[in-house]
Amino acid sequence: MIEVDGVGRSFTLRHRRGLLRGETRVVHAVRDLSFRVAPGEFVGYLGPNGAGKSTTIKMLTGILAPTTGRIEVAGLDPSRRRTTLARRIGVVFGQRTTLWWDLPLKDSFTLIRHLYKVDREVFRKRLAELCDVLDLGGFLDKPVRQLSLGQRMRGDIAAALLHDPAVLVLDEPTIGLDVVSKSAVRDFLRDLNAERGTTVLLTTHDLGDIERLCRRVMLIDHGTLAFDGTVEELMATVPGETSIEDVVTRLYTRRLPL
């Protein structure tokens, strides 16, 4: 469902030194990244801040083009076929909404129905279903800017699933949520994956997400994949440690062999 082959992305930064002189520096956000995600998998994508998680997500969704390597998502090259791909995947950014800030949630959903060309009847059923499981009924008429973070996140997740995508990509979907909202989001994602077979890839800093949801964990550090396997295998990489927090801390802080 997702294929990433030897992908790298670098950014050229320019520093001003005086009026005309400047110097350029190349930063490799991601380098030589390769992995595959099969249909129906639930994958957690971990990594310290600045490791390249969001850059990877942006390349998978076609927002950024990779500098090197090849990517295929749902059978398409994301950066070349971005708009076609948009109909096949759902994307959620935890840090900011993809909904229309000043419009009532309901209007955002109707707009999405038109943009994604979802059949009216299919949309009505799907929305009723999502309203039910995500408990959106109480705030459908409120403008998005007036929603609480938990409500907004549920709205964002519903919006990403109205067109019933085969792949759902979430960038920190549980960030800033209280325990109740967090567990509502987790339950929903687990059921979505189990019942509909939707492939899910999520990035997170919350190891609870990983323990409760993900059968497979990928850990990115300094732009390359540092670990890829099950949660049990992850625990086994640091013998003697019993909590996932400690294991991940050890993996984040160890020095990479140069």
Add this chain to the structure above:
Amino acid sequence: MLNMARTYVLLAATWTRAAAQYPLSMAMLTLGSFILTGLDVAAIAVIFAHTTALGGFSLPEVMFLYGTSGMSFALADLLFGNIDRLTLHVKAGTFDAMLIRPASPFVQMAVHRFSFQRIGRTLQAAAVLAIALTQLSVPWQRAWMIPLMVVCGIVLFAAIWTLGGAAQFLLVDAPEVANAFTYGGGTLTQYPLSVYGGDLVRAVTFIVPLAFVNWQPGLFVLDHPDPFGLPYWLRFMSPVAALSLACAAGLAWRAGLRRYRSTGS
């Protein structure tokens, strides 16, 4: 293309509905822009209180040039004026959100917060043009050019806005550059170009083709000799100028989008 127009209308209708929830504010903004831009006409009236001709053009002729330029500019602003806000959207992360939708980010940008109240300016320019035309009695052999020149003007201004937007993919902090040409161009073309120097007129004819918004086709409609002695056939070149600038703008936008770098997080 049809798909893009469909998306535009869809989003514009949604934004208008959102704004219509505040009817008083909508009415006041429309009236406000009508009155504010009306001051431009007051300025022209003041000039003609002291003289009978401006750059070799009579009052109705100047009003004709003002009206056609004003309509092109106001309609282009209404439809595409948002394109030069790219930097804001990139910084706020809303541009990323546009990129994950199955719709052209150009259309989404252009229509963002579409506000119908900007129509006030168009109405004001249309009123001035109507008054000018009653005074001028242009025969239909030359009047056919009027709708064509307004459309070409819209395309020219929209293309300049798009070029300005495309430049912001590379120069995140320079939206003012485009404003010099759009708002500057809007003001420049309100008056007969004969009040400016010859070098400036040659520049806006052959480099930034603002002379094709209303000056060259206007000379045809008014059957007026060119004060700068440029060839007669230039008067029919507005569609060519509009189309070439639009193509250049389209290519620049695509090139910019390929170089898009997003922001952190």
